[in-house]
Amino acid sequence: MSAVKDAAPPVGARAKLDASRRALYHDLLRQMLHVRYFEEKAGEAYAQGKIGGFCHLYIGQEAVAVGSLAALRPDDYVFAGYREHAHALVRGTTSRAVMAELFGKATGCSKGKGGSMHLFDAARNFLGGHAIVGSHIPLAAGAAFASKYRGTDQVSVCYFGEAAANIGAFHETLNMAALWRLPGIFICENNRYGMGTALERASVVYDISQRSCSYHMAAETVDGMDVLAMYEATRRAVERARAERLPTLLEARTYRYMGHSMADPIHGHYRTKEELEEQKQRDPIAGLRARLEEDGLLDDAQYAELEKGVHAEVEDAVAFAEQSPEPDPAELYTDVYKA
Amino acid sequence: MPVLTYRDALNHALREEMERDPDVFLMGEEVGVYQGAYKVSRGLLQQFGDRRVIDTPIAELGFAGIGVGAAMVGLRPVIEFMTWNFALLAIDEVVNSAAKMLYMSGGQIPIPIVFRGPGGAALQLGAQHSQAFESWLANVPGLKVVAPATPYDAKGLLKSAIRDDNPVIFLEGEMLYNNKGEIPEGEYTVPLGLADVKRAGTDVTIVCHSKTVATAEKAARQLAGEHGLEAEVVDLRTIRPLDTETLLASVRKTNRCVIVEEGWPFCGVGAQVVDEIQRHAFDDLDAPVERVTGADVPMPYNKLLERAAKPSVDAVIGAARRAAYVD
Structure with missing residues (x-):
């Protein structure tokens, strides 16, 4: 059905994983399991009416946020769109603070005033949580501009979907980022569908990374279902941004398993069950698990242990969110202006 | 008391605030080499260099958003729109990003930014270059909206706007730039919110x-x-x-x-x-x-x-x- 090709799978025998990096691999696996279980529980809570509004789940795309964020420093800046529970969690915002925000509680990371689409954690330089498609691409360039202005080597990373590559803000920003040599990393999470519109029906260019040609910007197309590929590609982009102050456009070929939001059916009229099942064969968690097991770096007991840990953390977060207080009614009028 | 034009009063406010605070910078179309479409930024590029006086492409949405992003991490941008007519292209960043960031982040992220430029009608510029947007912008909680009439107020209010920790819309009268008025020697500000x-x-x-x-x-x-x-x-x-x-x-x-x-x-x-x-x-x-x-x-x-x-x-x-x- 889709004319879009995925990033080429490795040809021939792949290199064995580096055993000295076992801790890193386990951590990446644990974080992907964490995101997936968190999103499954968020989906359940939404179905129970405990989460309101729009709720966009990240299931299927875990490798993109987990792999790329692992390549950053804590003082780098991170901006995301509205499908951003994972980015906040991986950045280190607690499961409790994120789940409580989805529940609209006072203990949420935005005090219950932001919701699923507006998660913020300034202490971790997680700068949102933006729900107008493409609007945060210039914001991320602004943080990159600040790094250059102050002479620091912090980079600014922006996550957006492939549909945002058609909006003016994307093009205006990439031009200025390249023109001014801003240390920005623009990560396009190409999950093939802008809501229900397939990429081929919305863009004459299928390879989003090619958009970089117009701006003489470095670019890479990455298998967004391969967490290690995401990690390595982002490391290259970070190096380019820190050392040379040059921006990069990274296109991550990924896929979402759920509907656009919890309000939508899983496949709807715009894609088939068969396509969905086929894509699930690229599953990022199963993929990393298989590779680690094949290379003798993970056994069933260790995997079960990782799962057990994240399950406990997410279940604790749900209980915390349920028990947390609603915002004080007086909060309605606070935070409109800074005193 | 020295007499200055409204234009130069604004210029002095920008210059003094940029001298006072290294986090203040000016960004917009023609603000640098051209010295400002209305010459408000005359001499600033020469004094502060192109790190702090930044000419942009014609991309209002993009550079307004870059300003908001810089403000999110603590800089104090002054974003010049050549006229407010063109700011409509950037209204998403002004309303959806700048005005709402503090609230939707639960108070974590203030946006200390000034969006400024001429508004209102000039002479025979036709429908798209002659309009006053005060009421549109003042409708939005999270924004402050300032529109000075005299050189004295223009200078004092712009200095206050730059020091404010909120997004401030600063509407200059396109027909007022040549008006002259007395400006006291030395430092003064005019507080926002006072008639x-x-x-x-x-x-x-x-x-x-x-x-x-x-x-x-x-x-x-x-x-x-x-x-x-x-x-x-x-x-x-x-x-x-x-x-x-x-x-x-x-x-x-x-x-x-x-x-x-x-x-x-x-x-x-x-x-x-x-x-x-x-x-x-x-x-x-x-x-x-x-x-x-x-x-x-x-x-x-x-x-x-x-x-x-x-x-x-x-x-x-x-x-x-x-x-x-x-x-």
């Missing part, structure tokens, strides 16, 4: 801001000289937050009110002022509140039609006479 009684009077209050302050003052002189009416001219200076205290004190004294603005009448600034007056000073009113606005049409090019579309001294005099039951 100014530009002329004291007892018979009718004329509420105005920006370019219409001169219209109101001229009307007040004629009302005194030819019509036997002493008008009090209240310059709002800041549209949001609105200084209802000064406004109501004047209306309670004169019991009559005329509101003058360049913008369109429907949902205009005057509509908000009328609401404040009828709710808080109903018993003090001796006559319905009058409004003088721009005509409810896109601005025409023809000189005579354009003149008819703008609030005039005669229209203000007529409204004041109606409010005072002279006619």
Whole structure:
């Protein structure tokens, strides 16, 4: 059905994983399991009416946020769109603070005033949580501009979907980022569908990374279902941004398993069950698990242990969110202006 | 006291604030090499260099958003729109990003930014280059909206706007740049949110801001000289937050009110002022509140039609006479 090709799978025998990096691999696996279980529980809570509004789940795309964020420093800046529970969690915002925000509680990371689409954690330089498609691409360039202005080597990373590559803000920003040599990393999470519109029906260019040609910007197309590929590609982009102050456009070929939001059916009229099942064969968690097991770096007991840990953390977060207080009614009028 | 133009008063405010605070920078179209489309930024590139005076491509949405992003991480950008007409291209970043960031982040991320540039009608520039957006922008919680009338206020208010920790919309009068006024030596600021009684009077209050302050003052002189009416001219200076205290004190004294603005009448600034007056000073009113606005049409090019579309001294005099039951 889709004319879009995925990033080429490795040809021939792949290199064995580096055993000295076992801790890193386990951590990446644990974080992907964490995101997936968190999103499954968020989906359940939404179905129970405990989460309101729009709720966009990240299931299927875990490798993109987990792999790329692992390549950053804590003082780098991170901006995301509205499908951003994972980015906040991986950045280190607690499961409790994120789940409580989805529940609209006072203990949420935005005090219950932001919701699923507006998660913020300034202490971790997680700068949102933006729900107008493409609007945060210039914001991320602004943080990159600040790094250059102050002479620091912090980079600014922006996550957006492939549909945002058609909006003016994307093009205006990439031009200025390249023109001014801003240390920005623009990560396009190409999950093939802008809501229900397939990429081929919305863009004459299928390879989003090619958009970089117009701006003489470095670019890479990455298998967004391969967490290690995401990690390595982002490391290259970070190096380019820190050392040379040059921006990069990274296109991550990924896929979402759920509907656009919890309000939508899983496949709807715009894609088939068969396509969905086929894509699930690229599953990022199963993929990393298989590779680690094949290379003798993970056994069933260790995997079960990782799962057990994240399950406990997410279940604790749900209980915390349920028990947390609603915002004080007086909060309605606070935070409109800074005193 | 030195006399400066409105343009140079703004220039001095920018220069002084950039000297005072290294986090302040100016970004926009033609602000550097060209020295500003209206020469407000004259000399700043030479003094501060291209790190702090940044020429942009014609990409309002993009550079407005870059400014907001820089403010999110603690810089204090001044974003110049060549005119506010072009800022419509950037309105998503002004409204959805700048105005709402503090609230939707639960108070974590203030946006200390100034969006500034000329607004209102100039002369024969036609429909797309002649409009006043005060009421659009003042509608949005999270924004402050400032529109100075004099060089003194322009300098003092811009300095306050740059020091404010919130997004401030700074509307300069395109026709005011050459106006001259006295500016004190040395440091001063004018606080945001305070109206100014530009002329004291007892018979009718004329509420105005920006370019219409001169219209109101001229009307007040004629009302005194030819019509036997002493008008009090209240310059709002800041549209949001609105200084209802000064406004109501004047209306309670004169019991009559005329509101003058360049913008369109429907949902205009005057509509908000009328609401404040009828709710808080109903018993003090001796006559319905009058409004003088721009005509409810896109601005025409023809000189005579354009003149008819703008609030005039005669229209203000007529409204004041109606409010005072002279006619």
